[in-house]
Amino acid sequence: MSVPLYQVPEQQPSVWQPTSVEEAMHLKHKWGDKAVLISGGTWLRTRWENGVSPLPQHLISLARIQALSGLAMDAGGQIHIGPSLRLADLMDSELMQMKCALLVKACAEIAAPSVRNLASIGGNVVTRTGDLIAALLVMDAQVVCSDGTAEYTLPLAKWLDAPTQPTSEVMTGIKVPNTDIEDAESTFEFYLKVGRREAFTPSVVTVAGRLGLAPDQTILSIALAAGGGSAVPARFADLEAAAIGRPLSKDLLQLLHTGVSEGFQAVPDDYAGVAYRKQTAANLIVSECYKVWRKGGGANAPKS
Ligand SMILES: Cc1cc2nc3c(=O)[nH]c(=O)nc-3n(C[C@H](O)[C@H](O)[C@H](O)COP(=O)(O)OP(=O)(O)OC[C@H]3O[C@@H](n4cnc5c(N)ncnc54)[C@H](O)[C@@H]3O)c2cc1C
Incomplete structure (x- = not known):
């Protein structure tokens, strides 16, 4: 079980660093609404600073869950993107530049380099209003989510259709199919x-x-x-x-x-x-x- 990285009095949140999705979900179920999952924290910070949401008691960082930051292409040409992947890393990736140029272009339009060094693709999608979503939609992207026990895969468009997303799930993957269009000149x-x-x-x-x-x-x-x-x-x-x-x-x-x-x-x-x-x-x-x-x-x- 992970231990808090630091715990400061005066209502500062405890930061937890689980190393697996199961552990992250265990912590989330334990504290419910008193805890939030955090990736780069760039979106969450703006909400706390603007008073849109209160600073929670517990932050469950996804940064040390290695399974969430991979990037690979499978034998069928499908790209698997870890949701914790930083926008800056995504833009630097040759695979991304070659196979997902549209997504790289969309990343370049977000904020500034200092924010892109922290901001993750998963965090952008989970907000449901991130600027990467339009690009991912036309790429027919799918999302993979887990409640800590089982995973499901859904087209991004369908996932967005739900009125609200469950807050007790981790997005564990984003898949972009091989979209080379047969017969197209x-x-x-x-x-x-x-x-x-x-x-x-x-x-x-x-x-x-x-x-x-x-x-x-x-x-x-x-x-x-x-x-x-x-x-x-x-x-x-x-x-x-x-x-x-x-x-x-x-x-x-x-x-x-x-x-x-x-x-x-x-x-x-x-x-x-x-x-x-x-x-x-x-x-x-x-x-x-x-x-x-x-x-x-x-x-x-x-x-x-
Ligand atoms: C100065 C500034 C400028 C910005 N400009 C833009 C912009 O131009 N366009 C734009 O789209 N955004 C912008 N943003 C918002 C933000 O930077 C991006 O949306 C970013 O991609 C969010 O990623 P993050 O890792 O920081 O998310 P976080 O803040 O860590 O999390 C965002 C949400 O996603 C949830 N979450 C994160 N990862 C997961 C996961 N794997 N599974 C489940 N839930 C998860 C968190 O609980 C939270 O609800 C800006 C922010 C700042 C501070």
Whole structure:
């Protein structure tokens, strides 16, 4: 059994450093709401400092659980990402740069290097509003969670669908399938974040997309996602289904614009309303699809 790393009086929390998921869950079950799991602590700190949540009595650090920080590709090309992996390490990884370039791009848009040296990918996803989620959604990522006795795997989109996530589970893995699209002549990806300034800024809107095109510009596969601010990022399943099999065209771009604008469940705050966020998400996605159309060439492709 682990022992507290330090225990300071005057209501400072005890920090526990379990070395296995089972031990972490044992501690969590023991203290219930008086304890929180902590990875990099960068998100939790902002909540404590802003008075959004109280500092708990016990912090259960996941840092020493080695099984949570691996990074590997299996024989089928699926990438297994440990949730404790720091964003800076993820960005430095050649495997990630080669196989998950979209995720690397999304990481580079988060905070600043000092935060990325601490912040974990799992912590970003578990918040349900992290800026990495839109990218992971279009990569068809799955999450693996454990209550300390058994693990289950769920598509990230389904996991996000639940109204709240259980606080008595550890996310033990993030899996990204091999998304090389068979038969596609070309695959295009994009990730964009709009904030209130150019860099080091919380998101107002994030969008991500992945398109597989046939030589005649017909859409063989399409994945689109939007999030940002307090919105839980989501895919546009009906819109994607309506786009498959159609060639890129002005009509299709119009359909995408309307579909994203209507389907994005934006959340207003003091800085931007719902209408602005919906229009921004739709404009960003359509302008990226327009670029794909132009880049792909073809008889009807725009020249500028
Ligand atoms: C200055 C600053 C700027 C920031 N900018 C951005 C930004 O631009 N975009 C953005 O998305 N975020 C931003 N953040 C928030 C934060 O840095 C990221 O979301 C980060 O990835 C969170 O990871 P963490 O390891 O620090 O999470 P933590 O704070 O440790 O944890 C976050 C939540 O996840 C839970 N948790 C963590 N790991 C697990 C696990 N394996 N299983 C179960 N639960 C777990 C914790 O209990 C907690 O509820 C910023 C934070 C700061 C301080």
